[in-house]
Amino acid sequence: MSNLLRNIPSVNELLESPQLRTVVKKLNRGAVVSGVRDFLTNFREEIQTAVSDVNIPTATELADQIADWIIQTEQPKLRPVINATGVLLHTGLGRAPLAEEARNAIATVADGYANLEVNLESGARSQRVDAVEKLLCQTTGAEAAAVVNNNAGATLLVLAAIAAGRKVIVSRGQLVEIGGSFRLPEVMAQSGAILAEVGTTNKTHLEDFEAAIGEDCAAMMRVHPSNFVIEGFTATPSLEALVALGHKHNIPVIDDVGSGALIDFAKYGVTGEPIVPASIKTGADLVLFSGDKLLGGPQCGIIVGRKALIKQVATHPLMRAFRVDKVTLAALAATLRLYQEQEIAEERVPLLSLLSTPIENLKNRAERLAPQLAALPSIQSAEPIQDHSFLGGGSVPSQKIPTYCVALTPTEGSIDQFAQKLRLSSPAIFGRVKQNRLMLDLRTVFPRQDTGLMSAVRALGSQPEPEQEK
Numbered sequence: 001m002s003n004l005l006r007n008i009p010s011v012n013e014l015l016e017s018p019q020l021r022t023v024v025k026k027l028n029r030g031a032v033v034s035g036v037r038d039f040l041t042n043f044r045e046e047i048q049t050a051v052s053d054v055n056i057p058t059a060t061e062l063a064d065q066i067a068d069w070i071i072q073t074e075q076p077k078l079r080p081v082i083n084a085t086g087v088l089l090h091t092g093l094g095r096a097p098l099a100e101e102a103r104n105a106i107a108t109v110a111d112g113y114a115n116l117e118v119n120l121e122s123g124a125r126s127q128r129v130d131a132v133e134k135l136l137c138q139t140t141g142a143e144a145a146a147v148v149n150n151n152a153g154a155t156l157l158v159l160a161a162i163a164a165g166r167k168v169i170v171s172r173g174q175l176v177e178i179g180g181s182f183r184l185p186e187v188m189a190q191s192g193a194i195l196a197e198v199g200t201t202n203k204t205h206l207e208d209f210e211a212a213i214g215e216d217c218a219a220m221m222r223v224h225p226s227n228f229v230i231e232g233f234t235a236t237p238s239l240e241a242l243v244a245l246g247h248k249h250n251i252p253v254i255d256d257v258g259s260g261a262l263i264d265f266a267k268y269g270v271t272g273e274p275i276v277p278a279s280i281k282t283g284a285d286l287v288l289f290s291g292d293k294l295l296g297g298p299q300c301g302i303i304v305g306r307k308a309l310i311k312q313v314a315t316h317p318l319m320r321a322f323r324v325d326k327v328t329l330a331a332l333a334a335t336l337r338l339y340q341e342q343e344i345a346e347e348r349v350p351l352l353s354l355l356s357t358p359i360e361n362l363k364n365r366a367e368r369l370a371p372q373l374a375a376l377p378s379i380q381s382a383e384p385i386q387d388h389s390f391l392g393g394g395s396v397p398s399q400k401i402p403t404y405c406v407a408l409t410p411t412e413g414s415i416d417q418f419a420q421k422l423r424l425s426s427p428a429i430f431g432r433v434k435q436n437r438l439m440l441d442l443r444t445v446f447p448r449q450d451t452g453l454m455s456a457v458r459a460l461g462s463q464p465e466p467e468q469e470k
Ligand SMILES: *Cc1c(COP(=O)(O)O)cnc(C)c1O
Pocket: 150, 151, 152, 153, 155, 178, 182, 223, 224, 225, 226, 256, 257, 258, 259, 289, 290, 291, 300, 301, 393, 394
């Protein structure tokens, strides 16, 4: 055993190998030295604890292994991936991809300093929301706006700012859970507002709201049940009716629309999504939504509505904890600017361009890619097939969007092993497993990524099995 250990080359010897010298040039000496040490420590441990005989690799083999390992571990943990899952707003994959205009705006403000809270004309202190407020008012029709880290934050902040210690009336059919950690009753409790549930799971009437109104009532709230539908014997008061009731009793109506569509998505086959400008027009006093769902912008929570209420929200102490940085504001402003012209938004906002890609285009790409993929050694069969994509991001799973996929069967291994290999390939590819095949859904793959997709699958064929144990 100790003989074996003595045969392992020293750190210095390894660092002198051509393989590791190349890695030093790519990364830096410090990272490579500690990488070699870590690898050797693990390797010695493996030898000492091995139950059977261990073959010590030659110095060259060892240098090769260490070089690969260091390059692998030095890769950023957060990397770009090709989303071939067909889920357009995949929370695990970062929801909406940003428009080129938004990416450029990020690069521009990230490059140095920016007038985040300074008015250029007067030189005096200004509000950071100034970067987007006018655009938000233009695109939604609201009087004023505030922006926070996400819609969960927007909900918590709004409730804390306008309803702490007082009642907020919500229909029992709208006490939603979104993505596990966002549960409206719990958010409400955290905010200090008192939840006043009215109606039943399936039916809530305007009279239920009216009966709950009293001295200690701060607001009525409507929550878009984003991820489920109640069908059958159901009733919910319309926003219009709630607004009229609110006005009568001087109680604001908060509308959590969730996904934040600025335009009607019905033309993409996505129905039932509330439209922010429509909600403002109907008279909701505060409307809350996410920036990275149907708006197709950066992660943030947007609050639009009446000036006095927005002021109350924006001056609450929690605002400081939830505020967004210059990078988010720059990306949001650039995305909103695209919405000033709906046609431009449809062309330039990636979510909208993916959604509006004609099925014929996807079919052509699938038919072109399938034979190329089928010719690769790691692929047994590749077939273009019609299927459905999903909106995702906490939307109703029944919203099916027609698509074309390439259905892959690997030459060897299980479908889950194959899916893992693709996730670990370069670029990383996420597909969707269906009926023991790996579907590459082209609805969510940008045409420019087709070559990356091909090269990643091609590389699988010429590579030995990825080493999992280290
Ligand atoms: C998605 C969603 C939220 C949470 O928004 P995040 O931006 O993910 O924090 C809250 N309410 C509704 C109705 C939603 O759909």
